[in-house]
Amino acid sequence: MSLAVVGYGYWGSKHVRVLSSVPGVDLTIVDGEPERLADAAAHHPNVRTATRLGDVLGSVDAVVVATPPGTHTGLARRAIEAGRHVLVEKPLATSVEDAELLVRAAHENDVQLMVGHTFEYNAAVWKLRELVRSGSLGRILYVDTARLSLGRYQRDVNVIWDLAPHDISIVSFVLDEMPEQATVWAHSHISSQHPDVAYLRLDFPRSQTHAYVHVSWLTPRKVRQVTVVGEKRMAVYDDMSDNERIRIYDIGVDVAAITDPADAFALPVSYRTGDIISPYIAFEEPLLVQDRHFIACLRSGTRPQTPGERGLDVVRVLAATDDALRNEGRATSLVGVTEAPWGADLEVPVPGIAS
Numbered sequence: 585m586s587l588a589v590v591g592y593g594y595w596g597s598k599h600v601r602v603l604s605s606v607p608g609v610d611l612t613i614v615d616g617e618p619e620r621l622a623d624a625a626a627h628h629p630n631v632r633t634a635t636r637l638g639d640v641l642g643s644v645d646a647v648v649v650a651t652p653p654g655t656h657t658g659l660a661r662r663a664i665e666a667g668r669h670v671l672v673e674k675p676l677a678t679s680v681e682d683a684e685l686l687v688r689a690a691h692e693n694d695v696q697l698m699v700g701h702t703f704e705y706n707a708a709v710w711k712l713r714e715l716v717r718s719g720s721l722g723r724i725l726y727v728d729t730a731r732l733s734l735g736r737y738q739r740d741v742n743v744i745w746d747l748a749p750h751d752i753s754i755v756s757f758v759l760d761e762m763p764e765q766a767t768v769w770a771h772s773h774i775s776s777q778h779p780d781v782a783y784l785r786l787d788f789p790r791s792q793t794h795a796y797v798h799v800s801w802l803t804p805r806k807v808r809q810v811t812v813v814g815e816k817r818m819a820v821y822d823d824m825s826d827n828e829r830i831r832i833y834d835i836g837v838d839v840a841a842i843t844d845p846a847d848a849f850a851l852p853v854s855y856r857t858g859d860i861i862s863p864y865i866a867f868e869e870p871l872l873v874q875d876r877h878f879i880a881c882l883r884s885g886t887r888p889q890t891p892g893e894r895g896l897d898v899v900r901v902l903a904a905t906d907d908a909l910r911n912e913g914r915a916t917s918l919v920g921v922t923e924a925p926w927g928a929d930l931e932v933p934v935p936g937i938a939s
């Protein structure tokens with residue numbers, strides 16, 4: 585299997601590291617910047633390098649696109665039209681039209697198109713999904729996510745398009761449903777170009793719940809957290825923790841039935857408290873799991889767990905946040921969400937993903 589990784593920056597270099605460890609994979613690194621290629625050659629002396637995708641398309645089976653989001657469509661389309669399978673980093677594209685174009689092109693050229701939603705290959709997120717599906721948390725009251733740090737300001741997208749693809753992918757995967765509506769607040773604090781702090785509210789009608797998503801490039805402390813608040817229990821996924829990624833809190837709040845008029849001044853709720861449990865999670869680097877899955881799907885001809893359609897669905901939510909921002913943040917309904925075509929596949933053992 586011969587693969588080209590296009591973009592040897594922060595994330596592309598990680599793809600190269602994990603793909604180098606997969607047996608039977610022959611790599612070529614493509615980057616438009618000679619300095620990046622020199623760095624690639626220093627770290628991977630046995631890997632071929634090139635400055636343009638066009639120069640290597642004839643000699644590879646598949647392409648990983650790990651360049652800035654604004655370049656995804658052009659590079660992926662070129663590879664697809666040359667009959668190459670493609671894994672595109674998140675977000676799949678920077679508009680719904682471009683994402684649709686890629687999905688259509690992949691069908692027409694009979695190639696696999698996969699999107700790099702890394703958290704859907706993360707054992708802690710699988711555990712969170714299992715907790716929700718099993719009903720052990722009870723009815724989900726709301727989900728809260730925080731993805732904050734002194735982040736890398738991007739040139740071509742705002743903080744929502746840069747960071748929220750992860751949260752939209754995690755929450756919709758865990759709830760098994762795409763949101764129907766997005767409400768947004770966002771602000772640009774240090775430049776007039778792109779908002780760098782944003783809060784989203786996503787509404788999930790079938791689950792009758794909401795997700796509150798906070799993303800920021802302008803916070804001193806790095807936070808990567810997802811909290812699922814259920815009626816019976818609550819679960820917190822802390823991606824910054826090495827050995828307690830998931831904690832399940834057996835706590836809750838009940839509405840107090842006030843029968844005795846003498847209790848009229850009592851609290852309107854009563855509290856339940858219990859154990860805090862951190863289940864064991866056999867954790868493997870999600871990017872390795874994801875890239876191995878891509879290779880396994882190419883070898884077996886199986887549809888990936890995160891196909892182009894999944895990337896398109898997330899791009900639709902991101903585009904809805906743009907509409908909401910133009911509409912002073914007010915709720916914007918999503919148009920034409922593909923009803924989770926990926927959801928059904930997840931019960932089936934997925935090639936390249938250890939159970």
Ligand SMILES: NC(=O)c1ccc[n+]([C@@H]2O[C@H](COP(=O)([O-])OP(=O)(O)OC[C@H]3O[C@@H](n4cnc5c(N)ncnc54)[C@H](O)[C@@H]3O)[C@@H](O)[C@H]2O)c1
Nearest residue numbers: 591592593594595596615616617620650651653673674702
């Ligand atoms: N899945 C994740 O957790 C995750 C994490 C970080 C970044 N990403 C995604 O990875 C992608 C890259 O992000 P990054 O932070 O590595 O960016 P980066 O700026 O660090 O690197 C991008 C690289 O692409 C090269 N490049 C740009 N246009 C090119 C072209 N047309 N041909 C060849 N090379 C080109 C640049 O020279 C640069 O080396 C983005 O889509 C980002 O959203 C995903």
